[in-house]
Amino acid sequence: MSHLIAPSVLAADFANLGRDIEMINSSEADWFHVDIMDGVFVPNISFGFPVLETIRKYAGKPLDVHLMITDPDRYLERFKNAGASVITVHYEACTHLHRTIAAIKDLGCRAGVALNPHTPVHLLEDLIEDADLVLIMSVNPGFGGQKFINRTYDKIRALKSIAAGRNENLLIEVDGGVNLSNAAALLCAGANVLVAGNFVFTAKDPVNTISEMKNLIPGLMQA
Numbered sequence: 001m002s003h004l005i006a007p008s009v010l011a012a013d014f015a016n017l018g019r020d021i022e023m024i025n026s027s028e029a030d031w032f033h034v035d036i037m038d039g040v041f042v043p044n045i046s047f048g049f050p051v052l053e054t055i056r057k058y059a060g061k062p063l064d065v066h067l068m069i070t071d072p073d074r075y076l077e078r079f080k081n082a083g084a085s086v087i088t089v090h091y092e093a094c095t096h097l098h099r100t101i102a103a104i105k106d107l108g109c110r111a112g113v114a115l116n117p118h119t120p121v122h123l124l125e126d127l128i129e130d131a132d133l134v135l136i137m138s139v140n141p142g143f144g145g146q147k148f149i150n151r152t153y154d155k156i157r158a159l160k161s162i163a164a165g166r167n168e169n170l171l172i173e174v175d176g177g178v179n180l181s182n183a184a185a186l187l188c189a190g191a192n193v194l195v196a197g198n199f200v201f202t203a204k205d206p207v208n209t210i211s212e213m214k215n216l217i218p219g220l221m222q223a
Contacts, residue, residue: 004193005214006033006064007206008175009055010046011197018058020201025060027207028214031086032059033175033195036079038069041093042141049082056083064193066114066175068141069093073100080107088112088135088173091119101130112173116141117149121159129167133193134159139176148177153189160190180212187218 007029012020024032034052039045056063062085069075072089079087087104091113094100104111112133115121117140124134136159138152156172163170173193174186183194194213203209 003187003191003214003216004030004171005210006031006173006193006195007200007210008033008035008195008197010035011201013201017054021055021058023206024210025058027210029061029210030214031062031064031193033064033066033197034084035066036069037141041070041090042068049078052079052082052084059083062086064088064173064195066112066135067093068114073103076100076103077107080109084109086110086112086133088114088133090114090116090141091123092116098127098130101127105132110171112171114141114175115155117151121155121162124159125162128162128170131167131170133171133173135173135175136191137176138174138178141176148182153185156186156189156191180209180216183213184216184218187216 007024009032035046037044037046063083064086065079065084066088070093072093076087087109089100091097101111110132112135113131114135114137116137136152136155138149159172171193172191173195174191175195178194178196179199200206200209
């Protein structure tokens, strides 16, 4: 499977949101990555259902919704109804994670689990067969523009090993500080979904930047 590119809408120009949505529509991007932050689980607040519904109205590609919120179970159906195709919750925010994954799948969405930088991947051993996606945070969640954490490569390899023979279709997503200087190495390590925010939206030619990321060939490059 070719890797997927998911530009993060959090880095878009909200004074020109329609323009940036259309840019992603016209690019080789695969998903819109939408970060939902509540100011409790992370020290920032992004946006809620009205903005997500607006994005859904104009987006021509699936919405990959990353919930950085406490008690996400309360809102799963509302996020589905607001347009989410993929719903990712944080391991650190879910008391009964297996139940949450099942609830997301029952809504007809792909179910993802996100791990903060300090959370080891071995904690997913008992549910690796149930998740459709695991999101490895390569920065501490809450703000864009942070420095990439190099330990991410080892976490991706460890996760790939856990999933081997048990969930070969698992999507391994990386979010935080992803750019053309590390994207190929992330793919070599085993990632197959790359989230990029500031790197895309501050580029002189975002469409070309997305194309370059989409058409990377990792080859034998190592992290």
